[in-house]
Amino acid sequence: MTTIVRRKRVTALLALSLSLALSACGAQNASQNAAGPAAEGQAPANTEASAAPEASTEPSKSDEPLVVYLNDFDEIIQPMFEQATGYKLELVSGNGAELASRIEAEKGNPHWDVVWMDSMPMIDQLGKSGHLLEGWTPADIGNLTDFASGLVPASGAYYPTGAHAAAVIAYNTKAFTKDTAPKTWADLTDAKFKNTLGMADPAVAAPAYPFVSWFFQNQGMDAAKGYFDSLFKNGMHVYPKNPNVAKALTGGEIKAAALQESNAYALKNKGEPVDIIWPAEGAPASVRVAAIQKETKHLEAAKAFVEFLLDPKTQQELIDKGEESYFEPSAKGVNAKADRAADAKLVVAEAAWAGEKEGEIKQWFADKAVK
Amino acid sequence: MLAVLFVLILLPLLAVVVQVLFPGIFFGTLKIGDLSLLLDIFRRPLWYASLKNSVLLGLGTTVLATLLGGALAFARSRWAFRTARLLDVSVWLLLITPSFILAQGWVMFAAPDGLASQWLGWNGATRMVFQPAGLIAVMTLSKFPLAFLTVKAALEWRVERLSDAARLSGASPWTVLRTVELPLLLPAICSGAMLVFMDTVGDFGLPASIAAVFRFPTLPYSIYSALYTSPIRFDMAGALSFYLVLLIALAMSVQLYAMRKSRFDFLSSRAVKSEPRRPAKGGALLALGNAAFLAVAIGIPLGSNLLMSLQGDSAGGGFTLEHYRALFRDGGRLAQGLAHSLEIALAAAAIGLVVGFLTAYVLNYTRFKLKKTIDVLSLVSLAVPGIVLGIGYIFIWNQAWLQPIGLLLYGTPWILALGGVAGAIPVITRIMAGAMAQVPERLLAAAQLQGAGFSRRLRTVLAPLVKGALLSAGLTAFGSSVFDLALSSVLYPPNYMTLPVVINKAFEDLRFGYASAATLTGAGLVVLIILSVDLLARGTRRSSRRTTS
Numbered sequence: 001m002t003t004i005v006r007r008k009r010v011t012a013l014l015a016l017s018l019s020l021a022l023s024a025c026g027a028q029n030a031s032q033n034a035a036g037p038a039a040e041g042q043a044p045a046n047t048e049a050s051a052a053p054e055a056s057t058e059p060s061k062s063d064e065p066l067v068v069y070l071n072d073f074d075e076i077i078q079p080m081f082e083q084a085t086g087y088k089l090e091l092v093s094g095n096g097a098e099l100a101s102r103i104e105a106e107k108g109n110p111h112w113d114v115v116w117m118d119s120m121p122m123i124d125q126l127g128k129s130g131h132l133l134e135g136w137t138p139a140d141i142g143n144l145t146d147f148a149s150g151l152v153p154a155s156g157a158y159y160p161t162g163a164h165a166a167a168v169i170a171y172n173t174k175a176f177t178k179d180t181a182p183k184t185w186a187d188l189t190d191a192k193f194k195n196t197l198g199m200a201d202p203a204v205a206a207p208a209y210p211f212v213s214w215f216f217q218n219q220g221m222d223a224a225k226g227y228f229d230s231l232f233k234n235g236m237h238v239y240p241k242n243p244n245v246a247k248a249l250t251g252g253e254i255k256a257a258a259l260q261e262s263n264a265y266a267l268k269n270k271g272e273p274v275d276i277i278w279p280a281e282g283a284p285a286s287v288r289v290a291a292i293q294k295e296t297k298h299l300e301a302a303k304a305f306v307e308f309l310l311d312p313k314t315q316q317e318l319i320d321k322g323e324e325s326y327f328e329p330s331a332k333g334v335n336a337k338a339d340r341a342a343d344a345k346l347v348v349a350e351a352a353w354a355g356e357k358e359g360e361i362k363q364w365f366a367d368k369a370v371k
Numbered sequence: 372m373l374a375v376l377f378v379l380i381l382l383p384l385l386a387v388v389v390q391v392l393f394p395g396i397f398f399g400t401l402k403i404g405d406l407s408l409l410l411d412i413f414r415r416p417l418w419y420a421s422l423k424n425s426v427l428l429g430l431g432t433t434v435l436a437t438l439l440g441g442a443l444a445f446a447r448s449r450w451a452f453r454t455a456r457l458l459d460v461s462v463w464l465l466l467i468t469p470s471f472i473l474a475q476g477w478v479m480f481a482a483p484d485g486l487a488s489q490w491l492g493w494n495g496a497t498r499m500v501f502q503p504a505g506l507i508a509v510m511t512l513s514k515f516p517l518a519f520l521t522v523k524a525a526l527e528w529r530v531e532r533l534s535d536a537a538r539l540s541g542a543s544p545w546t547v548l549r550t551v552e553l554p555l556l557l558p559a560i561c562s563g564a565m566l567v568f569m570d571t572v573g574d575f576g577l578p579a580s581i582a583a584v585f586r587f588p589t590l591p592y593s594i595y596s597a598l599y600t601s602p603i604r605f606d607m608a609g610a611l612s613f614y615l616v617l618l619i620a621l622a623m624s625v626q627l628y629a630m631r632k633s634r635f636d637f638l639s640s641r642a643v644k645s646e647p648r649r650p651a652k653g654g655a656l657l658a659l660g661n662a663a664f665l666a667v668a669i670g671i672p673l674g675s676n677l678l679m680s681l682q683g684d685s686a687g688g689g690f691t692l693e694h695y696r697a698l699f700r701d702g703g704r705l706a707q708g709l710a711h712s713l714e715i716a717l718a719a720a721a722i723g724l725v726v727g728f729l730t731a732y733v734l735n736y737t738r739f740k741l742k743k744t745i746d747v748l749s750l751v752s753l754a755v756p757g758i759v760l761g762i763g764y765i766f767i768w769n770q771a772w773l774q775p776i777g778l779l780l781y782g783t784p785w786i787l788a789l790g791g792v793a794g795a796i797p798v799i800t801r802i803m804a805g806a807m808a809q810v811p812e813r814l815l816a817a818a819q820l821q822g823a824g825f826s827r828r829l830r831t832v833l834a835p836l837v838k839g840a841l842l843s844a845g846l847t848a849f850g851s852s853v854f855d856l857a858l859s860s861v862l863y864p865p866n867y868m869t870l871p872v873v874i875n876k877a878f879e880d881l882r883f884g885y886a887s888a889a890t891l892t893g894a895g896l897v898v899l900i901i902l903s904v905d906l907l908a909r910g911t912r913r914s915s916r917r918t919t920s
Contacts, residue, residue: 067865090865093876097599098860101758104603105765111782111865122601203600204582240582253483359602366596367416369586 065090066301069099070116072288072324080317081308087301096122096206107131113296114305116161118288119206120151120348121213121355126291127157128355133292133299138307140331148330151287151348158291161309162318163346164327165261165283166211167199170246173273175255182256184279185215188231195235198245198254203366205241207260207286209358213349214284216361225364238369249274260286262326265339282347288327375726376748379793383763384755388613390605408610421593422614424503428589429572429618431507432514436571437564439511440518441556447519448526451647452657454665461669462516463901464894467850468673469871471576472890473513476672478580479679486675501585510577512668514570517798518563520847521805524840525559559805561626566801568622569753572615575857590615591756598758605762612759619754623747673891680887694888705873705889709896712853712870715784719791720849726792727799727844732829734800735807736815753797757790757857764790764862782864790858795848802847806840807833842908846901853897 065088070077074093081089092099092112096119103115103126110131115123126132134155144152144160151160171181175196182188188197202208216224232238237253239245242260249257250272261283267274290309292302308314315329319337326337328346336344391408412418447455465473477500480486487496499505533555537547553560575591582592590611597607650657681690698705730749733739752760768789769781780786810833818828834841856871863869870893877886 065865092863092865094860094872097601100601101598101603101762102765102861104605105762105861106769106781108766109769109771109779111769119601125602203596206601209601240579251483355602359604362600363415369417 063088064298066113066298066305067092067111068114068116068305069093069103069112071096071099071118073318073322075323076318076321080314081305084308084314085301085304087304089305110293110295113293113298113302114290115293116288116290116309118164118286120158120160120287120289120351121209121358123158123289123291124153124351125355127153127155128352131294132157133294133296133302136292136303138303138310140307140310143310143312143332144330145328145332147328147346151289151351153351158289159306159310160287160289160330162315162327162330163285163287163348164324165278165344165346166207166209166286167258168261168264168283169256169277169279170249170259170264170267170274171256171277172249172252172254173275178275178277181275181277183277184281185258188236188258189227189234191234193234193256195237196255197231197234198237198239198248198257199231200242200245200258200260201238201240201365201369203362203369207242209362210286210349210354211258211284212365213354213357213361214347216357217349217353218347221357228365228368232368262324265326265337268339276341278341278344280345282345285328285346285348287348287351376730376745376796378767379726379789379796380748380752380760383760383767383793384612384616384751386763386766387605387759388609388616390609391613408606409613411610412614417588418593418611421588421590421611424578424587425572425590425615426618427503428507428510428587429568429622431504432510432571433564433568435507435511436515436567437518437560440515440520440563440567441522441560443515444519444522444526446657448523448647450650450654450657452650452654452661454658454661455647457665458661460898460902461665462519463846463850463898464669464673465513466516466520466847467854467897467901468890468894469576469854469856470513470574471580471856472676472854473672474509474577474580476675477509478584479675480671482584486678497584501581503587506577506581506585506587510571510574513577513672514567514574515668517566517570518560520843521563521566521802522556522559524802524843525556525805525809527806527839557629558808561629562801562805565622565626565750566753566798569619569750569797572618573754573756575756575758590618594756595758598762608759608762612755615754615756616751619751620747623750627743676887676891679883680891682884694882694884695892697885698888698892704868705870705892708868708870708873709893711784711867712859712893713897715787715791715859715869716849716852718788719795719852720845722788723792723795723799723848724841724845727796727803727848728829728834728841730796730800731803731807732833734804735810736812749800750797752793757794757855758861760790760793761858761861764858781862784864784867786862786864787859787869790862791848791852791855794855794858795852798847798851799844802840802844803837806837810836842905846905850897850901853893 067090068077069092071094074091078089078091081087092102094102096117099115099117100119100122103110103112106112115126117123123132127134134157137156138159141149141152141159147163148160151163152158169182182190182193182197187193199211200208202212212224212228215227218224219227237248239248242263245254245257245259246263246267248254249259250267264274264276268276290306292299292306296302310331312329312331312333315331315334319325319327319329319334326340328336328344412422443458447458478485481496481500483497485496487493500509533551534547537551538544542550572589573591574589575595578587578589578592579595581587594608594611594615597604597611680694681692727749730745734742734746734749739745764786765781768786769779771779773779780789814836815828815832818832823831854871856875859869859872860875863872870889874886874889874893877883877889
């Protein structure tokens, strides 16, 4: 009896797995046959494929969702946008590096319509290599703050929606007071802070690059290398990412740090003994920008999305309800978090310059770390 | 068979390695790349350190984990002792728990402000763990299950006559073990060692997690940096992957050399199912030793996670179930991710089992010329980091010409299932091959003489003999695909988050408590599924034997 039951089950399982395997095999054989000529025949096939669906999807445009790649605000943006505009939205969220990698690998056949991340140099490079929609100006462009409109490229390939400090000076209030803590970036090389400081690794942590690149552009390559060398000589602890820096700061391993803005405010809000200093010369900023993919099939929805992000109402809601809520809005008439310092001054390395030098600077840090 | 392996594993890998030669090949530009990248491994300090560390970690862990796993498997299938079942559960747990979670647990335990110094007042832990030998030990404790399962699967059947004959001729139990039993297990031990080596050199979780405390870059770590720090350098990842593949090839040749000329198909009709016996003495000692071992191997990494998941968010906060409650609030994101992951893992295990079974068959019973190639191919995906395969999958399955024929799999859940199959094949194939090595061809030949067709031979002769291994293989594949982070983070389709993506996101948002709670809940559920399937299958087997005999 049990034998029969068992046999039936095994047969059913076998049948299932076989049918799965067969369909998979069929798929693979087909693709393999085609794989040979594909290498040369790719270009014409490409244009054909992209031309055909465009005509057929024209009438049902609003049914196909807009695909956005983003690294923050994935928890609230979808319902916000869908309710405001009626367009459907699908998200791929991940950290900036994962998404950059996906975008790069998809170059032959992009799946995204809009990218919205705080990686301006990377997106600038994307525009330079001709992957972004250019020459389009959002309706409300006049409402950008002076700081934000200075960041818009001539090509109009991307628009900033906000900026946050890639690093501020955060210190443990048990070790320092407002007067004894380091107050400028130059202070970090001071011998009295020997072995008490920490920062995130620019070769690993995404926000650490906008931080160091400002020094490299501002001071020149060699002077900046000298500056960071003297930081290392002063016993600067380098941690892979900002959260590790935050942990070391509250754990007592270090007493002050160059720490990303939202990490620093998160510590303060949790009641940790941490306070924040905005250096008068400015905190290097990480700028969040939105860009439209050149070949997008959902141009109207994509434009609507970018304009939606530039809308003061949207930015206010992101500040009030979002998780990455500590940032300087790019639209006028929006209030930043009440506890964000009023004198917060942001400075930015030029996107084109930072994008070009990114590989070289990061490699310098990576090889430095091994020695 | 070769075609399947080729498409699933080699093609995506090649797609990445070829980036060294032709950087723009998938984007319609053909230009020759800079081959000197390949030599950069001896010039760039980071790369050179990565290569050295990978070799050291790989070799050390392979030796220790194979010894440990083999010895445990031997003890487990020979003697019955209390807590033995616990060992089985722990092995599954270790196997399916993603390595970054295990490593994270060790870091929480041994970091300077970790649990060891905070709760036990033991400050030496940091120095002991965060040095090369300590990392090898941690790796050994995480990877021994691979050796354990392979050896244990091979111990399912015993030919007592061989050992009895040796004993009758006056050999001591130790001599029998050394000269008869162990040599017969050589294929399984080698398979296990191979799996450990591959999984160790390909492991990314450990170097990434410990980097916060101790800098120990390995090849996968540097590959990851090339792929996941802007500017994205596929060609550099390709060059480093090339060295990883070279390491595997070297290891394979060592194995082939060790096993040349020997035959291991010793099973005959006299084989009996091995049942653990109560040891004459020392049962309590065994149980105690086992429990102590598990307390370290499981207790430290998973215990640290458990503590983390129960700790309140505020500094010095007491214990709370808040994080577990949050799991069910989060708009069902976790439940959805879990459901997606289970679907994918089921499909991957089912397809992988068929592919792996047939691959093992080809390896054991055919004279196919490209056998060695298949052998190597079936292992490669274990050592190649998931992100490399993932990027390769995008290159291959995202070409515009696939759209009209409905094969644009990138952007659909199918791509995750395919990736899962690639990840599952090495483990399934090794476990199956280890078990099949003992089933002599003449058993199949005899059936063929009686007129049994190919599928009937597989179904009625081979499959029943290796059923235990089939089950182990299927369940292992299922369990480990549920948590395959690297692959799913690059490949998951829009609005189709999987469990590891959700967990990883929580880690990145600093919600350690939530992440730990989600991991433990997910792992607990998967272990429950595995154990009940295992129990069900073994239960029916036992009762069916009773009815037929």
